[in-house]
Amino acid sequence: MAKSTVERMLAGFKSFKAMYYEQRPERVTDLMNMGQKPEVLLIACSDSRVDPAILTNAEPGEMFVIRNVANLVPPYEPDENYHGTSSAIEFAVRDLKVRDIVILGHSACGGIQALVEHGEAGKVPERDFIGEWVSMAKCCLEHGPDVDEVSRRSIGNSLQNLMTFPYIQERVAAGDLNLHGWWFGMKEGILWRYDAATDEFVQGDE
Amino acid sequence: MAKSTVERMLAGFKSFKAMYYEQRPERVTDLMNMGQKPEVLLIACSDSRVDPAILTNAEPGEMFVIRNVANLVPPYEPDENYHGTSSAIEFAVRDLKVRDIVILGHSACGGIQALVEHGEAGKVPERDFIGEWVSMAKCCLEHGPDVDEVSRRSIGNSLQNLMTFPYIQERVAAGDLNLHGWWFGMKEGILWRYDAATDEFVQGDE
Amino acid sequence: MAKSTVERMLAGFKSFKAMYYEQRPERVTDLMNMGQKPEVLLIACSDSRVDPAILTNAEPGEMFVIRNVANLVPPYEPDENYHGTSSAIEFAVRDLKVRDIVILGHSACGGIQALVEHGEAGKVPERDFIGEWVSMAKCCLEHGPDVDEVSRRSIGNSLQNLMTFPYIQERVAAGDLNLHGWWFGMKEGILWRYDAATDEFVQGDE
Amino acid sequence: MAKSTVERMLAGFKSFKAMYYEQRPERVTDLMNMGQKPEVLLIACSDSRVDPAILTNAEPGEMFVIRNVANLVPPYEPDENYHGTSSAIEFAVRDLKVRDIVILGHSACGGIQALVEHGEAGKVPERDFIGEWVSMAKCCLEHGPDVDEVSRRSIGNSLQNLMTFPYIQERVAAGDLNLHGWWFGMKEGILWRYDAATDEFVQGDE
Known part of the structure; x- marks a missing residue:
């Protein structure tokens, strides 16, 4: 059986x-x-196909990992609400003092597809949460409607949101922390890396 | 080098x-x-030592994974705020139709330690987010101050919170969805499983 | 394709x-x-199903490995002929100074089956080599005709043949070298270990 | 401990x-x-650093494996002696009907070093077997005294010896069997493949 x-x-x-x-x-x-004393904070999608430990052949202890729908980072907005992603970023940067933050996106992302289809409304019909959640990246819809293009742009947006955290901005400025944007093309098995200089993704696994 | x-x-x-x-x-x-067509939604801690794919020798496609500080599940509270964990639960249960939800906690959890130390206040000094985040489980402090005991009780609390999602309650009642609570004792390398009948954890890897 | x-x-x-x-x-x-500085000399069958590195999750450098049909060890017979297995034993024991020798047999062994069917004759019809090779263990046919029983007995025979190498006898006597006989039951996935005291195999993976 | x-x-x-x-x-x-129904017969060295399953990430069942000192193949010489390597070749080709035979050599081979130092004599001092065994490839000493060069030439010699087995010659001629010579440069981690057209090794892992 x-x-x-x-x-x-x-x-x-x-x-x-x-x-x-x-x-x-x-x-x-x-x-x-x-x-633990991880060097890296990795922010990845919950998608079952892009498990970060499998994709990078990691060992226990190497990566502090956040996984949420569409690997999104909200802007810094301290208030009395629950902030799961921001809490983990705060803990990784301020308590664990990671040296690198990697945002790992991927092709054919269901969360980004919801954004493309319903993001302007900020509401997915018959769903309570996902429409609001992915609307966090709705500024990327100007690059739509290609789901993969929006998902790459959303990584750029999340990198900018990371810089709204004051301690991240500070440590990046001091050269103590590096931010990375990676995008996994699932069909071809290619890892692309964001190049800030050109605002483009380049093949990064070689 | x-x-x-x-x-x-x-x-x-x-x-x-x-x-x-x-x-x-x-x-x-x-x-x-x-x-993807995963059977399992796994909710685990961001801790670098408890990577679910390493712990379970998973293959790509098997588990839809949420990772946040202390593997917490908030109660069902639909409003206009960002709900990262609830969005992922919603997507896994309603769109992917997973058959099992596993909450995976672990010993020596930094997030639970913050809860034990500052949870009543709901505020960790000099931190913006983590105090509020972990206060979600503050009802478990009545079992304190042992961090491991609170972390186990918090899994029970998260299982209850899962049941506040109407579609989870419905599918559990229909026998279409199973909820599991697992706790990883890192020092000894033992996996414990929550037994609802006794409200206790029993060794579960054998 | x-x-x-x-x-x-x-x-x-x-x-x-x-x-x-x-x-x-x-x-x-x-x-x-x-x-290299391996601690173990492992003598295993060429059978594709019993790869020692896969079976033991070995790392490079851990085991010096001989693989031949039916994991046989000939007696010590120095002459001008080619002795592949004896050469490797000699190199492992005298030059690399291994501390353990493990003979690893297995169920449903094609070489042992040839022994059971043609071993008395010492000749397999239409074959040039295999009949002679496996006849090395023909004393074990007294335990036949069950292939698995003969293969287990053949491990005992190979352990005795190892002791005909003077430097092995010497180092075993000095407590510097340990000999082990293991038998892998493929169907059930059980590893049995030879117990010299009882001349029987006992379950050895626990 | x-x-x-x-x-x-x-x-x-x-x-x-x-x-x-x-x-x-x-x-x-x-x-x-x-x-079993392996497609490949692999003939590799007993050296603990060049485990074929680790080097090729094999699964159980894929490769029928011979391992002896210096991955040598003797010429076809049917007589009443024990022929371990020839028996395994015979079984793989005639009974299992493999489609490929790979000879896998490597740099810094202790057996080839013994050949370079003592091969003309065919006798290593204070050793009973290894001098005779490696002398099987003594024709390669004309390419000496570089151990790595002799080890590569020895693969060519073994490929020629394989062709002295009548059923190998026949099946190669019929296009049913392919012979390959691979050489692993351990220091750099490079796999070289023998190119019969040029009688040279070319980088083969790309």
């Missing part, structure tokens, strides 16, 4: 434990006992 | 591309061209 | 290179530049 | 079992129950 994904995940955990705790404990002992 | 994590990530992407696009393209071709 | 195995191997090499030489060069630099 | 390699291997087996038998049994069930 076919395994469910949950069953696969539990079996996968056994393999993780055998590999990291029994076979090569030296790879995780300090990390698990002494605390 | 030591590699930076960003350099490692870019080299890791080359290995991902060689493995999935050149060596075994049959594993991702449909997924990348036809769209 | 489906990839050939050779194409997969070449793509796999690109992934190996990206992972070990570009992403985590510290894992192989010394090894590749300064020479 | 540091783990021994044998302990690591046993823990690695647990991870293999969890991954292949519990998490993704569909990848091995047929293979383990119905028998």
Whole structure:
């Protein structure tokens, strides 16, 4: 009988434990006992096809990761509301003192598609949250209606939003923090990197 | 000279591309061209040590993933604000129609520690966002001050918050959706699973 | 179009290179530049299903490996002929000074099946070499005709043959070298270990 | 306390079992129950640094593997002696009907070094087997004394020896079997491929 994904995940955990705790404990002992010290904050989409650890062959401890719909960063707006993404950015930059922030977008993004279809309205019919959420990037609709183009432009927008966080602006200015925009073309398997000088994405995996 | 994590990530992407696009393209071709169909929504912490794909040896396409500080789920509160976590839950349940939602917490969580230290106030000194964010689980402080115990109770609280989403309640009642609470003890490498019948966590990787 | 195995191997090499030489060069630099120092000599079957590195999740540098049909060890017989297996044993024990020798057999072994069918004759019809090769273990036919039982007994026989090498006998006696017999039950995925005290195999992966 | 390699291997087996038998049994069930059907015979060195499955990211079932000192192939010489390498070649070509044979050599080979130092004599002092074994390739000493150059030439010699097996000659002539010579430069991490037209090795991993 076919395994469910949950069953696969539990079996996968056994393999993780055998590999990291029994076979090569030296790879995780300090990390698990002494605390994390990641160099990178990665902000990626929740999409199941663009898992950052799979895409970058990461090891435990390397990346502090935010995943939300369409890998969006809101502008700095401190108020009494819940700010999940901003909280994680704050923790990564101020407490963990990461050296790099990478925003990782991708082609055929369902969240960006909702933005293209319903972003002006800021409301997706019969949905409570997603229309408002993706409207955060509605300024990018001027580059529409190609979903992939909007998704690339949205990365630029998120990079600008990151710079509205005062401590990010400060540390970038001081050369202590680097911001990166990456875009994964899923069909061809190509990673593109944002080049601020030209405001364009260039092939970045070579 | 030591590699930076960003350099490692870019080299890791080359290995991902060689493995999935050149060596075994049959594993991702449909997924990348036809769209995702994950069975599981996983809500995990941003902590660099608890990467869900590494912990479960996942393949691309298996899990739709939210990662925020302390793997928190807010209650259902539709309004005009940005709701990153709720948007992703909505998309996973209503559009992708996942069959399982797993909340994955872990020991020694920095976000829960902030909750224990400053949650009553709902404000961490010199921080703009994290105090408010983690205060979402402040009802769990009655089980304090042990950070690990509060983090386990917070998973129970998030499971309850999931049930305030009307479509989740409906699909759970219909037997179409299962909710799971998992807690990863990092030091010993043990995965615990929430047992609703006893309101306790039991060792779940065996 | 489906990839050939050779194409997969070449793509796999690109992934190996990206992972070990570009992403985590510290894992192989010394090894590749300064020479090998494996602790273990592993003698396994050529069978494509029992690849020792896959079965043990090995890293480069950990195991010096002989693979021949049916993981056989001949007795010590120095003469002017070519002795592939004995040469590798000699090099591993005398030059590399391994601490452990593991003989790894497995169920449903084609070489042992040839032994069971044609071993008394020492000749497989229409074949030039394999009959003679597997006849090395023909003393194990007294435990036949079950192929798996003969293959387990053949591991015991190979362990005895190892002890005919004077330097192995010497180092085992001195406690500097340990001999192990392992048998992989492919169908169930169970690893059995030879227990010299009882002359039986016991489940050994736990 | 540091783990021994044998302990690591046993823990690695647990991870293999969890991954292949519990998490993704569909990848091995047929293979383990119905028998192997590899497309490739790979003849590699026993050196712990050049494990073929690690170098090519292989899956169980893909390669039938011979590993001996210096990845040597003797000429076809059917007699009553034990012929480990020839037996495996015979089984792979005649019974398994592989489509490709790959000989995989590498830089800084200890066996080839013994050939360069003692090959004319055909005898390594204080050693019983290795001098005779590597003398199989002594015709390559005319290209000496550079160990890497002799090791590359030895691959050419082994390819010629393969062609002395009548059924190999026949199947190559019929276009049913392809012979390949690969050489792994360990220091730089480069895979070179033998080009019969020019009798030279060219970079082959691109």
